[in-house]
Structures are given as C-alpha cells and as structure tokens.
Amino acid sequence: MKTISVLGSTGSIGTQTLDIVEEFPAKFKVVALTAGRNLPLLVKQIQRHNPEVVALADESLIPELEQQLQTLSQTKGPHTSPQILGGPDGLNAAASWKSAELVVTGIVGCAGLLPTLAAIKAGKDLALANKETLIAAGPVVLPELQKSGSRLLPADSEHSAIFQCLQGTPWAENARLSTGIPTPGLRRIQLTASGGAFRDWSAKDLIKATVKDAISHPNWSMGRKITVDSATLMNKGLEVIEAHYLFGIDYEFIEIVIHPQSIIHSMVELADSSVLAQLGWPDMKLPILYCMSWPHRLETPWRRLNLTDVRELTFRAPDTAKYPCMELAYAAGRLGGTMPAVLNAANEQAVAEFLDEKIHFIDIPKMIETACELHKTDWSESPGLEDILLIDKWSRKIVQEQVSKRGS
Ligand code: NAD
Ligand code: MG
DSSP states (O other): OEEEEEETTTSHHHHHHHHHHHHOTTTEEEEEEEESSOHHHHHHHHHHHOOSEEEESSGGGHHHHHHHHHHHHHHSOOOOOOEEEEHHHHHHHHHTOTTOSEEEEOOOSGGGHHHHHHHHHTTOEEEEOOHHHHHHHHHHHHHHHHHHOOOEEEOSHHHHHHHHHHTTSHHHHTTOOSSSOOOTTEEEEEEEEOOOTTTTSOGGGGGGOOHHHHTOOSSOOOOHHHHHHHHHTHHHHHHHHHHHHHHOOOGGGEEEEEOTTOOEEEEEEETTSOEEEEEOOSOTHHHHHHHHHTTSOOOOOOOOOOHHHHOOOOOBOOOTTTOTHHHHHHHHHHHOTTHHHHHHHHHHHHHHHHHTTSSOTTHHHHHHHHHHHHHGGGOOSSOOHHHHHHHHHHHHHHHHHHHHHHHO
16 A cells, blocks of 8 residues: 555546546545645545645635534534645645655645655655746755665656656666656657647747637646646656656657657667667556556556557647747756756746736746846756745746736
C-alpha cells in the first residue's frame, strides 16, 4: 500500500489522482489533501478518502470547512475527522506529512514551489505535475533533490513518455531519476504538441481570440491556466525547460513537433539513432498512474489503443512566428539562472489578465517579452530561493504595470 499526499486535490490533476486511488484501493491510500477554495468538492473528497490531514491555501476558510464537516458528521453519522491546517505552513506540513510516501504536485503555478521544496526536504518521492515550480526554481530544486535523495517522477504526459522510453537504458540502470544529471546515450528529445485551441486559426485571426475560444482544448481536458498555455504554445515552451532540468539535456537537442492527434506523447533518440516513442489515448490518468506505480505497471481496464482506429498520425514543424512564446521560452531556458522564473511569472500574470479579459490573447507574449528584456540587466546565474521569490513578484508587477498603462 503506497501512501499519498495530493497537493491541489480539487483541480484536474488532483481529481484524476483521486480517481486512480479509488480504482486501486488495495494499492494506494490518501493521507493528505490540499486545496484552494473549492470547499464542496474538498468535503466530498474528505468523506471518501478519510485523510489524516487537510490543508487549505486560504486559512480564513478553515472555520467554514470545520463547520461543514461537523454538520456532516451530525447528519450522516460519525466519521473520523482529519487535522485541518491552513496557509503556507499548512500546505508545507501536508506536503511533508510523515506518513506520506509519494506527493502528487497538482497545484497550479509557482504557488506550488514552497510545498514542493518542503516535500523534497522531507525526502518524499514526487509525482511532478506542477511544472512551473521546476521551471522557475530549477537552480534551487535540483540541488535539494540531490541532497535529500527524493525521486522526481514526471507526471506531465510528454516527460512521462520520455521517462518511460528511458526505462532499460543506462540512465534507468543507474537509477538517476530526473535530477538534472545528463542522461548517457540520450541524443535528442522530440516533445509532441497538439497545437492547442488555435492550431487551425490563421495568425491574423488570433487578434479576435476570446477566453472561451482559448479554453476549448481539442484533445485534453485540463485546468484553465494550462489550457491557455497550450493555446499560446507556452505550455510546450515551459515543457522544453522542464525537459532540460529533468533529463539534463542541452536545449539544442530538445525539439518540438506538432502532432494534432496527441497519440504519440513524445519521443527520444538514442546514441545508436534508434527512436523510441510512447503511445496512448490522450488521458492524464496514465502518466499519473505510472508515477504512482513505478517501477511496476498495474493492470487497468482503460481504453486500449488500436492504431487502425486512429488511422492517421501526422506531424509538422511548429510555427514560431504565429506562436512567439516557444522562442521566448527557449531563450529564457538557454540563459538559465533567474530568467526562466521571470518568464514563468510573467506568463502566469499575463494569462490571469487574459482570463480576466483585461488584455487580448496576442498581448500575452508581448508582455512576457517586455518582462524578460527588462530583467536582462539584473539577471543572475545561480539564484537562491529568496532571489527566485523576489523575481517572481517583480515579474508579475511588470506585467500588471503594462496592463494598467494600457487601461489609463
Ligand atoms: P487546476 O486549476 O485544475 O487545479 C489547480 C489546483 O491547485 C486546485 O486544487 C486549486 O485549488 C489549487 N490551487 C490553485 N491556486 C493555489 C494556491 N495559490 N495555493 C495552493 N493551491 C492552489 O490545474 P491543473 O490543470 O490540475 O494543473 C495543475 C498543475 O499540473 C499545473 O502546474 C499544470 O501545468 C500541471 N499539468 C496539468 C495537466 C492537466 O491535464 N491538467 C497536464 C500536465 C501538467
Ligand atoms: Mg504536457
């Protein structure tokens, strides 16, 4: 029985993780949950999974949660009540909860950084969905991983595909799990991308793109922020940086390929020129389950892939003029140090402004580029945690200022 802490349990990754736990009750047990503001769903999850601890990001919601749990125990009979915590310390405590063996990081954005670090420092294995944490703070997270011996298992579907393809190579034999150490024999990574919501739109039509258009992903059902990132292709840019940090491979050997069917989840080319790919229907449950069961594979009744049903797998090069975010991410990644944190925070803020209908879709890359340009004079090569947190705030402020200037 593996014990699990689920960070961001009410989100897309969190709910799919809990679905897996329900499918395999003899294999997994939830001991800790954290959530943002969705109390009705959190209460249902507490009833179902009976965790030892629950942490709310916003501690002012604790009395309301306690009240709801009390009412429930009066109307539906007794049930064990978890310890309830809140705020940053509460999230960190749930992330490093003593009885948890694996922490699934399903918080969205750099808000996941401190709980992720708490989990690493406590020596927990991680199923990493919250890529923003690694992208913003790679120079801080990687040394901590090496110190604590925590294993970083990629839950992002592309990185899971790469990880799966690397099983059985010298990399896996050395048990070097995603610690940023170069992977022997790995010549090239090809990250596949669906192309996002606007893949069939012309570049000039993007000026008309609305929030509703951007959050309708053709292949995957995900949270709003990552769905917009998929529409700008920033998600793929962030995944390039994520792959660099996870597998220790230089940027010149990481390529993006548009593959509209999302059947091949990514590919690796090895030293002898062999190319390995991992295939499956687009369903996040598989990469999450693999993190949970690794190095084993569990039998599932999930939909099986028949290539004769798919009929066609197509590929094309990405259009970097239509989607400037990819190049911005490569440039930030190549520079490294503090720049990926600036890119990531500017993106988070710009996407939030777009979702709030304060800016146009095509403004997102412009705002990120401005933040990255302005940061060049203050760039630092090996930042500490405090530097990353300050830069994250600064970059968000730069985007907010650009938005208010436009409004005035
Ligand atoms: P989501 O918006 O559906 O869920 C986010 C979760 O984080 C929710 O439980 C929310 O309550 C919590 N949360 C939000 N803000 C918080 C804060 N400030 N402090 C603490 N908790 C907070 O997002 P998602 O789509 O599940 O994505 C989660 C992470 O996984 C992201 O980093 C995303 O890039 C990554 N990811 C998601 C998918 C997917 O299919 N959804 C695929 C690959 C990677
Ligand atoms: Mg992905």
